[in-house]
Amino acid sequence: MKETDSKYKSSVKDLDFLTIIKLLWVNRRKGYKIVFVFFIIGVLIAFLSKKEYKVVSSYIPQMSGDSQMSSLGSIASMAGFNLGEGVNRSEIPPILYPNVINSTPFKLDVLKAELKFNELSETVTYEEYYDSYYTPGIFWYLKKYTLGLPKIIISLFKSEEPKVSKSTNQNKLLSVTGKQLGLFSKMQDQISVSYNSKEGFLELTVVMPEALAAAQLAKYVEGLLQDKVIEFKIQNAREQLSYTKKQYLEKKKEFEEKRELLTSFKDSNQNISRSTALNRLKDLEAEYNLALSVYTELAKQLEQAKLRVKQDTPIFSTIQPVVVPVGESAPKKLLIIILFIFLGAFSYFIYVWGRAYLQIVRDNL
Numbered sequence: 001m002k003e004t005d006s007k008y009k010s011s012v013k014d015l016d017f018l019t020i021i022k023l024l025w026v027n028r029r030k031g032y033k034i035v036f037v038f039f040i041i042g043v044l045i046a047f048l049s050k051k052e053y054k055v056v057s058s059y060i061p062q063m064s065g066d067s068q069m070s071s072l073g074s075i076a077s078m079a080g081f082n083l084g085e086g087v088n089r090s091e092i093p094p095i096l097y098p099n100v101i102n103s104t105p106f107k108l109d110v111l112k113a114e115l116k117f118n119e120l121s122e123t124v125t126y127e128e129y130y131d132s133y134y135t136p137g138i139f140w141y142l143k144k145y146t147l148g149l150p151k152i153i154i155s156l157f158k159s160e161e162p163k164v165s166k167s168t169n170q171n172k173l174l175s176v177t178g179k180q181l182g183l184f185s186k187m188q189d190q191i192s193v194s195y196n197s198k199e200g201f202l203e204l205t206v207v208m209p210e211a212l213a214a215a216q217l218a219k220y221v222e223g224l225l226q227d228k229v230i231e232f233k234i235q236n237a238r239e240q241l242s243y244t245k246k247q248y249l250e251k252k253k254e255f256e257e258k259r260e261l262l263t264s265f266k267d268s269n270q271n272i273s274r275s276t277a278l279n280r281l282k283d284l285e286a287e288y289n290l291a292l293s294v295y296t297e298l299a300k301q302l303e304q305a306k307l308r309v310k311q312d313t314p315i316f317s318t319i320q321p322v323v324v325p326v327g328e329s330a331p332k333k334l335l336i337i338i339l340f341i342f343l344g345a346f347s348y349f350i351y352v353w354g355r356a357y358l359q360i361v362r363d364n365l
Contacts, residue, residue, distance in 0.1 A: 035344035042340025046333035053211040054329035055218040058319040059202045061094045094195045113220040115213045215324040241305040248298040255295040258288045
């Protein structure tokens with residue numbers, strides 16, 4: 001038994017690097033065939049895969065009244081400290097923008113984005129395109145009916161998709177369909193936002209099957225994100241502005257009525273001598289002055305509320321604007337082909353080494 005083990009070990013040791021090189025050279029024709037097969041597979045994948053176009057834009061999210069705090073934050077960042085972002089709880093900190101992008105209400109809005117595609121004469125929404133017009137590549141179908149086959153079988157036994165109920169209630173719960181959930185998953189791979197807290201800039205990346213559609217979707221997402229951030233930030237300021245404007249319009253109407261009464265009274269009583277008329281004039285003037293002071297004060301408050309809304313509105317300073325990409329970002333044809341050539345060479349090496357190793361094992365049985 002010990003003698004067999006020693007022979008086995010010595011045989012395995014004989015399978016050294018030089019031996020492997022010799023075996024690779026002897027079987028090189030088979031190696032060429034294996035590498036060629038992998039090369040063909042790589043070429044097919046590289047040229048039959050769907051093209052993708054990427055748009056990358058960057059911004060600096062800031063507030064009009066936060067320049068001093070931003071400067072202090074930059075100095076602290078250089079010193080290795082983080083003063084923290086989002087100290088003001090009435091705003092969404094930029095570090096949470098990816099959460100906004102991945103939220104269900106945001107994705108439902110993205111489904112409505114109007115996009116233009118080369119094969120279509122009219123613009124369609126994101127949802128319409130992927131529901132009715134988009135055709136994935138052949139490798140998508142291979143993946144779906146091989147690796148994704150268990151998921152398809154499971155879905156056959158699930159109950160039918162429930163209809164979405166629409167409610168007029170302001171506080172209704174959001175409801176999405178199964179198709180929309182599938183589009184959400186695709187959307188998550190196509191749209192991403194990252195925030196560099198050290199440098200203080202935001203980067204938006206959008207990937208689509210066509211260049212123009214990618215740029216249009218990036219521009220739409222950019223505007224939608226700003227709207228969501230602004231809506232959250234200035235909600236209280238807008239409510240205050242709405243209330244002040246309502247009061248202002250009411251008091252303006254009341255002031256105009258008082259002014260009209262006073263003017264009419266003066267026009268009809270040019271030479272006032274009676275005390276009752278004088279008292280009436282004083283009353284009208286007092287009412288007018290009071291209405292004027294209230295109206296003037298509300299006008300000031302209205303302007304202050306407007307300024308507060310503008311002051312609290314987050315501003316995205318654009319570093320890199322949205323530009324229609326010239327060339328596709330994927331597939332990387334040359335990289336795919338080289339990768340499959342190396343994969344073929346590695347497979348050939350494993351084949352030769354494994355065959356020699358198995359031969360040694362059989363010889364020692």
